[in-house]
Amino acid sequence: MQLTPLEIVRRESLQKLRELGINPYPAEEFKTTATINDILTKFDEFEGKEVILAGRMMSRRIMGKASFAELKDSSGRMQIYINRDEICNEDDATLYNTVFKKLLDMGDIIGIKGEVFKTKVGEESVNVKELTILSKSLKPLPVVKTDADGKVHDAFSDAEQRYRRRYVDLIVNDHVKETFIKRTKITNSMREFFNNRGYLEVETPILQPIPGGAAARPFITHHNTLDMPLYLRIANELYLKRLIVGGFDAVYEFAKDFRNEGMDRTHNPEFTVMELYVAYKDYNWMMKMTEDLLEKVAIDTNGTTEVQIGENKVSFKAPYPRVPILEAIKIHTGYDVAGMNEVELREVCKKVGIEVDETMGVGKLIDELFGEKCEHHYIQPTFITDYPKEMSPLTKEHRTNPALTERFELMVNGKELANAYSELNDPIDQKERFEDQLKLSEKGDDEAMFIDQDFIRALEYGMPPTSGIGIGIDRLTMFMTNNSSIQEVLFFPQMKPEKKAPTVELNDDEKAVFEILKKTEKIELSELKTQSGLSNKKWDKTMKGLTKHKLAKVNNTDEGLFVEITS
RNA sequence: GACCUGGUAGCUCAGUUGGUAGAGCACCUCCCUUUUAAGGAGGUGGUCCUGGGUUCGAGCCCCAGCCCGGUCACCA
Numbered sequence: 001m002q003l004t005p006l007e008i009v010r011r012e013s014l015q016k017l018r019e020l021g022i023n024p025y026p027a028e029e030f031k032t033t034a035t036i037n038d039i040l041t042k043f044d045e046f047e048g049k050e051v052i053l054a055g056r057m058m059s060r061r062i063m064g065k066a067s068f069a070e071l072k073d074s075s076g077r078m079q080i081y082i083n084r085d086e087i088c089n090e091d092d093a094t095l096y097n098t099v100f101k102k103l104l105d106m107g108d109i110i111g112i113k114g115e116v117f118k119t120k121v122g123e124e125s126v127n128v129k130e131l132t133i134l135s136k137s138l139k140p141l142p143v144v145k146t147d148a149d150g151k152v153h154d155a156f157s158d159a160e161q162r163y164r165r166r167y168v169d170l171i172v173n174d175h176v177k178e179t180f181i182k183r184t185k186i187t188n189s190m191r192e193f194f195n196n197r198g199y200l201e202v203e204t205p206i207l208q209p210i211p212g213g214a215a216a217r218p219f220i221t222h223h224n225t226l227d228m229p230l231y232l233r234i235a236n237e238l239y240l241k242r243l244i245v246g247g248f249d250a251v252y253e254f255a256k257d258f259r260n261e262g263m264d265r266t267h268n269p270e271f272t273v274m275e276l277y278v279a280y281k282d283y284n285w286m287m288k289m290t291e292d293l294l295e296k297v298a299i300d301t302n303g304t305t306e307v308q309i310g311e312n313k314v315s316f317k318a319p320y321p322r323v324p325i326l327e328a329i330k331i332h333t334g335y336d337v338a339g340m341n342e343v344e345l346r347e348v349c350k351k352v353g354i355e356v357d358e359t360m361g362v363g364k365l366i367d368e369l370f371g372e373k374c375e376h377h378y379i380q381p382t383f384i385t386d387y388p389k390e391m392s393p394l395t396k397e398h399r400t401n402p403a404l405t406e407r408f409e410l411m412v413n414g415k416e417l418a419n420a421y422s423e424l425n426d427p428i429d430q431k432e433r434f435e436d437q438l439k440l441s442e443k444g445d446d447e448a449m450f451i452d453q454d455f456i457r458a459l460e461y462g463m464p465p466t467s468g469i470g471i472g473i474d475r476l477t478m479f480m481t482n483n484s485s486i487q488e489v490l491f492f493p494q495m496k497p498e499k500k501a502p503t504v505e506l507n508d509d510e511k512a513v514f515e516i517l518k519k520t521e522k523i524e525l526s527e528l529k530t531q532s533g534l535s536n537k538k539w540d541k542t543m544k545g546l547t548k549h550k551l552a553k554v555n556n557t558d559e560g561l562f563v564e565i566t567s
Numbered sequence: 568g569a570c571c572u573g574g575u576a577g578c579u580c581a582g583u584u585g586g587u588a589g590a591g592c593a594c595c596u597c598c599c600u601u602u603u604a605a606g607g608a609g610g611u612g613g614u615c616c617u618g619g620g621u622u623c624g625a626g627c628c629c630c631a632g633c634c635c636g637g638u639c640a641c642c643a
Binding site: 002004005006007009010059061062063064065066067068070079081083084085105106117119120121123125127139140141142143144145146147148151152153154155156157158159160161163164172214215216217259261262264265266267363364367371387391392409416419495496497498 | 568574576578579580591593595598599600601604606612614633634635636637638639640641642643
C-alpha cells in the first residue's frame with residue numbers, strides 16, 4: 001500500500017520518538033483526574049488547581065517557545081498552553097523543541113498534567129507541566145476550523161467518507177456524536193419507562209426457521225450442522241406473543257430486524273424496532289401508553305416536548321388526535337369509501353389520479369389512497385386507526401365493524417412511526433388469515449406472510465387479549481435529532497464495499513516484458529522495447545507498471561539506457 | 568432496478584474553445600513566550616474514480632464500468 005507524503009512524515013516521527021526512548025504506544029494506565037467538561041462547567045472550582053487530562057490533540061498554534069493546542073476528550077474540547085520552560089529543565093529542551101514541536105501531530109493522543117488558568121484574552125486553559133504521549137496517529141485528520149462567529153470552515157462533509165470512516169466523522173464533527181448520544185438517551189428513556197411499569201425486557205431468536213410477523217423479503221442463510229435454511233428475522237412479533245401465551249404479562253424487545261429490500265434515506269437493510277406486548281389491554285389503551293411514552297422520551301432527549309423536524313415544529317405533548325383511516329380518506333379526497341367493493345374503490349383511485357392494477361385488493365387500494373393522498377398531511381403526531389382487515393392479518397377484528405381491524409399507526413411528520421394492534425388471539429381466525437395470505441402468495445404476492453404452524457399451536461393453548469406495538473427506533477431517532485437520513489442515526493450504515501485494492505498482479509503485457517527481462521537480467525531499453533513488440537502507449541504504460549511494482553528499473557549509464565530486474 | 572448530479576492534493580473546492588494540473592487549510596524548513604480560522608518568509612505534495620476510444624495532444628469530448636448522493640420504483 002502506497003503511503004502518502006503526510007503518512008511518511010508521521011512514520012518517521014514515530015521512529016524518531018522510539019530513538020529518543022519514548023514509547024509511542026505505552027501500556028500503562030494513564031490516570032486522569034478530571035474531564036474537560038468538568039473544568040469548563042465548574043471553572044471557578046478548578047482555577048489554579050492541578051489536573052491530569054487525556055485526549056486527542058486537535059490543533060496546534062506554535063509561537064516559538066510557547067504554544068497553544070486544542071485537546072479533545074470524550075466530554076469536550078479545551079485549550080492547553082505549553083511553555084518550553086514549564087515542561088523542560090534548563091539544559092535539555094528536547095521535550096518541547098523536538099518532541100512537541102516536531103514529532104507530535106494533530107490527532108495524536110496525549111496526556112497532560114498542569115494547572116487550570118485563564119489566558120490574557122480570557123480563554124479557559126491548562127498550563128502544561130508534564131506531557132505524555134499515549135498514542136501516535138499515523139493518518140492525518142481532516143482539518144476543520146471554526147471561526148470567531150462559530151462558522152465552520154472546510155467541514156469534513158463528504159457523505160461517503162463520513163459513513164465509511166465513521167470514526168473520523170466522530171472525531172472531527174462534534175454534532176455527529178451528539179446524535180448518537182441522543183439515540184442512546186431515547187432507548188434508555190424507553191427502558192426506564194417500561195421497567196418502571198414492571199415490563200420484562202427479553203431476547204428472541206434472530207435466526208428463524210420461518211420469518212414471520214411482517215410481510216417482507218427476508219435474508220436467508222444456512223446452518224451447516226442442521227443442514228437447513230434459516231432466515232434473519234423480519235420481525236419478532238410472533239415470538240413475543242408466544243411469551244404472552246407463556247404467562248408473561250408484558251414483554252418488550254429492542255430488536256434488530258433485517259429486510260432484503262431497497263435502500264434509501266429511510267431504509268437500511270438492518271434496522272431497530274422496539275416491540276412491546278401487554279396482556280389484557282387493547283389498542284385504545286396502547287394509544288394512551290404511546291402518548292405517555294413519547295412525551296417522556298421527547299423531554300428526556302431534548303428537554304422539551306417541542307421538536308424541530310425539518311421545517312416543521314412538532315409537539316409530542318399528549319394527547320394526539322385519533323382519526324379512522326376511512327375518515328382521513330374522506331377528509332383529504334372527498335370520497336367516502338366505507339363499504340365500497342374492489343371495483344368501486346378502483347374507480348375512486350382512478351378519479352384521484354392513483355395508478356391501479358388488477359392484483360390490488362380492497363386493502364391495498366385503501367392503503368394506496370391513504371399513502372398517496374393523506375399520509376403527508378399528518379405532521380403533528382396523529383393516530384390513524386381502524387385499518388381494513390385484509391391489510392392486517394395479525395390484528396383482531398374491529399369490535400363494531402367486521403370489515404375493519406383494531407389497528408393504529410402513529411403518523412409523525414407525514415411518516416409512520418409506530419404500528420399497533422389489538423392482537424388477534426383467535427387461533428381459528430388466525431389460521432384463516434394466514435391461509436388468505438397463502439392465497440395472495442399463490443396469486444404472485446411474494447411478500448405475503450408464511451404460515452407459522454407453531455404460532456397457531458401456541459394460540460390454541462390460549463393467549464390473553466393483548467395489545468402490541470412496534471416503534472421504529474431509527475425513525476424516532478431521526479425525528480428527535482432532526483435528521484432526514486437514516487444513515488445519520490446509524491453508526492455504520494450499510495455501504496457497498498470500497499473499490500478493491502489495486503491488484504499486485506501483472507497484466508499480460510507486463511508479464512511478457514518481465515519474462516524477457518528474466519532471461520537477460522539486463523538489456524538495453526530500445527532493444528527490450530523492440531522485443532516486446534508493444535506500441536508506444538502500451539510500452540510506456542507497461543514499463544511504468546513494472547517500475548511501480550518495483551520489479552524493474554531503468555538505469556541511465558554512460559553506455560546508454562538499460563533496464564534490469566530489481567531483486 | 569430506472570433516471571439525474573457528482574468523483575481533481577490529507578480536507579474543502581476551483582479548473583476558461585481540448586494545449587505543461589491550481590487555491591485555502593494541513594504538511595515540511597525558518598522566525599516568533601498568553602494565541603485562537605494566530606501571524607510572517609520560503610517550500611513539498613496529484614492513479615484528475617477505473618478501463619477503452621477520438622485527437623498531434625484529454626481533468627475537460629465519446630463509450631463502458633465502479634462508488635457516493637438525490638428522485639422514483641420497491642418496501643402495509
